Amino acid sequence: MADLRCNVAGIRSPNPFWLASAPPTDKEYNVRRALAAGWGGVVWKTLGEDPPVVNVSSRYGAVSYHGKRVAGLNNIELISDRPLAVNLAELKSVKRDYPDRAIVASLMVPCTEDSWRAIVPLVEETGVDGFELNFGCPHGMSERNMGAAVGQVPEYVEMVTRWVKASTNLPVIVKLTPNVTDIRASGRAAKRGGADAVSLINTVQSIVGVDLDAMSPLPMVDGQGTHGGYCGPAVKPIALRMLAELGRDAEMGGLPMSGMGGIETWREAAEFIALGASGVQVCTAAMHHGFRIVEDMIGGLSNWMDSKGYATLDDVRGRALRNFVHWGDLNLAFETKAHIDHDACIGCGKCHVACEDTAHQAIAIEPGRRYTVIEEECVGCNLCSHVCPVDDCITMVPQEATATRQSWAERMREPAE
Amino acid sequence: MHARIEAGRLDAATLARNFADAHAPLTPARAAVEADRCYYCYDAPCIEACPTGIDIPGFIRRIAAHDLKGAGETILSANILGGSCARVCPTEILCEGACVRTLAGDGAVEIGALQRHATDHVMERGLQPFSRAPFTGRRIAIVGAGPAGLACAHALAMRGHGVTIFEARPRPGGLNEYGVAAYKLAGDFAQEEIAWLLGIGGIELAYDHPIASPAALSTLRATHDAVFLALGHGGVRALSAGANEFPGESLGGVEDAVAFIARLRSAADKASVPVGDRVVVIGGGNTAIDAAMQASRLGAREVTMLYRRGPGDMSATAFEREWAQTSGIQILFDAVPHSFDADDDEPGHVAAVNVFVRGEPRVIAADMVLKAIGQFYDAPLGDTLALESGRIAVDPEGRTSLQGVYAGGDCTKGADLTVVAVADGKRAAIAIHTDLMQPGS
Numbered sequence: 001m002a003d004l005r006c007n008v009a010g011i012r013s014p015n016p017f018w019l020a021s022a023p024p025t026d027k028e029y030n031v032r033r034a035l036a037a038g039w040g041g042v043v044w045k046t047l048g049e050d051p052p053v054v055n056v057s058s059r060y061g062a063v064s065y066h067g068k069r070v071a072g073l074n075n076i077e078l079i080s081d082r083p084l085a086v087n088l089a090e091l092k093s094v095k096r097d098y099p100d101r102a103i104v105a106s107l108m109v110p111c112t113e114d115s116w117r118a119i120v121p122l123v124e125e126t127g128v129d130g131f132e133l134n135f136g137c138p139h140g141m142s143e144r145n146m147g148a149a150v151g152q153v154p155e156y157v158e159m160v161t162r163w164v165k166a167s168t169n170l171p172v173i174v175k176l177t178p179n180v181t182d183i184r185a186s187g188r189a190a191k192r193g194g195a196d197a198v199s200l201i202n203t204v205q206s207i208v209g210v211d212l213d214a215m216s217p218l219p220m221v222d223g224q225g226t227h228g229g230y231c232g233p234a235v236k237p238i239a240l241r242m243l244a245e246l247g248r249d250a251e252m253g254g255l256p257m258s259g260m261g262g263i264e265t266w267r268e269a270a271e272f273i274a275l276g277a278s279g280v281q282v283c284t285a286a287m288h289h290g291f292r293i294v295e296d297m298i299g300g301l302s303n304w305m306d307s308k309g310y311a312t313l314d315d316v317r318g319r320a321l322r323n324f325v326h327w328g329d330l331n332l333a334f335e336t337k338a339h340i341d342h343d344a345c346i347g348c349g350k351c352h353v354a355c356e357d358t359a360h361q362a363i364a365i366e367p368g369r370r371y372t373v374i375e376e377e378c379v380g381c382n383l384c385s386h387v388c389p390v391d392d393c394i395t396m397v398p399q400e401a402t403a404t405r406q407s408w409a410e411r412m413r414e415p416a417e
Numbered sequence: 418m419h420a421r422i423e424a425g426r427l428d429a430a431t432l433a434r435n436f437a438d439a440h441a442p443l444t445p446a447r448a449a450v451e452a453d454r455c456y457y458c459y460d461a462p463c464i465e466a467c468p469t470g471i472d473i474p475g476f477i478r479r480i481a482a483h484d485l486k487g488a489g490e491t492i493l494s495a496n497i498l499g500g501s502c503a504r505v506c507p508t509e510i511l512c513e514g515a516c517v518r519t520l521a522g523d524g525a526v527e528i529g530a531l532q533r534h535a536t537d538h539v540m541e542r543g544l545q546p547f548s549r550a551p552f553t554g555r556r557i558a559i560v561g562a563g564p565a566g567l568a569c570a571h572a573l574a575m576r577g578h579g580v581t582i583f584e585a586r587p588r589p590g591g592l593n594e595y596g597v598a599a600y601k602l603a604g605d606f607a608q609e610e611i612a613w614l615l616g617i618g619g620i621e622l623a624y625d626h627p628i629a630s631p632a633a634l635s636t637l638r639a640t641h642d643a644v645f646l647a648l649g650h651g652g653v654r655a656l657s658a659g660a661n662e663f664p665g666e667s668l669g670g671v672e673d674a675v676a677f678i679a680r681l682r683s684a685a686d687k688a689s690v691p692v693g694d695r696v697v698v699i700g701g702g703n704t705a706i707d708a709a710m711q712a713s714r715l716g717a718r719e720v721t722m723l724y725r726r727g728p729g730d731m732s733a734t735a736f737e738r739e740w741a742q743t744s745g746i747q748i749l750f751d752a753v754p755h756s757f758d759a760d761d762d763e764p765g766h767v768a769a770v771n772v773f774v775r776g777e778p779r780v781i782a783a784d785m786v787l788k789a790i791g792q793f794y795d796a797p798l799g800d801t802l803a804l805e806s807g808r809i810a811v812d813p814e815g816r817t818s819l820q821g822v823y824a825g826g827d828c829t830k831g832a833d834l835t836v837v838a839v840a841d842g843k844r845a846a847i848a849i850h851t852d853l854m855q856p857g858s
Contacts, residue, residue, distance in 0.1 A: 348456045350456060350457075369462065
């Protein structure tokens, strides 16, 4: 059984699965249920200054994709709407009973040094293991110059991080917003400010849909909508890219990362870890299925690591990062071609029409709905294998190299003939 | 009437349940899930398998996209009786049998149920997707208001022709009205669908008006620009015992299954339809199954089907056969009846069927025997039209050997299915239109 113990910038937990700062970690009741279910840690829903914010009624919008519910979730809830003292008392109580779990407090206060310096010691007193600075909330708080409004300005990220670091000896994680053009600017700013780790991604600014009867964005609050934060399985690709971008950035210098965005099973968690995350955070999947999903996440990750011979998370961490290269470094001499297994083929023709209409006209129809690859035309784009509904019917077969390895970068360095 | 042939064997609630929709319509949620199962094949085999060539992936995609009106229009533009075909088609040997998901081993998309979902949406709201072209001045007579006649009438009316349908029976619908099991077209669906179809306008119906002689056909030809014959099957095969009459065939309690089904379909109150206590049905087609199932649902205690060959030879589909077998109908295969015995107490009435089952003689007690060994075109128009294999000979577009006379449905060659009849009617309408509108015609 693999060792799943996790360490994110000194914050330890028995497994890498934390609940992200969000509705599931809003209060003691939920958090105790989560920890009892086996979650390695929680990042408590963001604490702010009193008086607490007021949340609206109707808070989530969701994208269903062909019968699959909650492929993406959009949320317009703000930070904790409960008095700070209540949250602090509950944090303390939970940490006392769960010393082995990671209990991290998420913070967001106005962008003044006094505000940050005031709240940090109050929260530290509860016994929490560290802080996560919420520079990511994309709605509601950003209009009040908090959340993403800070996270989108690298100078502010650095400044606030510095204030917090000066107020505590506990590890400080800076949570990054994806609503920027270059995540590296925010990540580097956090590092300059002294952050012990970054966590990413926060939610993506979004309108989840439009009610075509009411002509209002969704979710609707009394006939109107606003943009919210998008999360869930749909955002995983965006999160992985941003994580990997920071993971390979020399200036980040291997700063620990807590990865999140669309993690639903152990497999996504492994992907984040392989791209450099020390641990992961989960929210939407728990909101969709309940806390018990952590059981199969722990079991699945452990079984997979055993099957691969990985003993600890450190053996996995960043292992795919070395293969995350710039396009210009990819091998132009590599070729792969589609191969259709005619025994498995059910004759739906989706590969043909996809290739014929939108790709390279490389799949022919023969009598009897027999679809075959025209090898000379196939560029190995993979489209057919993605649209084929039958597992392993279309495989992409690497071709024997006919030229030596050469990347675009190398090609451009060659003297013109 | 024989003592054991009784009406009202079951209470009203049970009868209502027994003759309600055999297959409940899909809920919107189930329809959405099922529609999402369609792969939207290129060159979809299901379209090819549908005699009317409905764009099945196209209509299913519209259901998935919540455009039920568009889905209904897609179906009805290819098959104006798409509502009843959704209910009565043997989909397992047509569209669903061809579905690539069958090959994939995970069950065909429920095309029939989805088709019903979409067509019900259109009909329940009384939507009329089609409109009639300006009157062409041409008048066409159609003989028979069954599926072929109705499909032809609609397609002609849409093109602006004036149509009169001559129907021998008091109600339109043909086998949809008189021949299909009640629980397949529950409620008054057949009539509701026809009323909707006639909404196109330009179609008149003359009931109780058989065209059953060469002279009657001549009159029609003289008074109309074209005639479409959709006569159906007029004949029911008799049992045979070599060249002789089948011993006991004329006994009381022995009748054609089609007559029993027609009586049952016409009865507003199913409790008024008499049925035996022990019923034997002879035959292996859908009519035999429909008769057996409905006898059972009327309250017959023992229903036995006798089929002379094996399960794979039945013209009823495997789905229908298994449905019957799991509904309390006993089917004896390799069962060849050779005579009926009369009742000792009531010598004019049947009491038993003598049958060889796999060569072994057996006696099956019966107070009602329903014969369903096949129907045929009984050629009421004699040899005024060329026949082929006993039915009216037509070219691929439905033209008969007589100028201006077209034919389709069960009186012509092809599978005896509602959907085939609709395809015939539609095709003939296009041929009639093309022929009539030719310059100089």
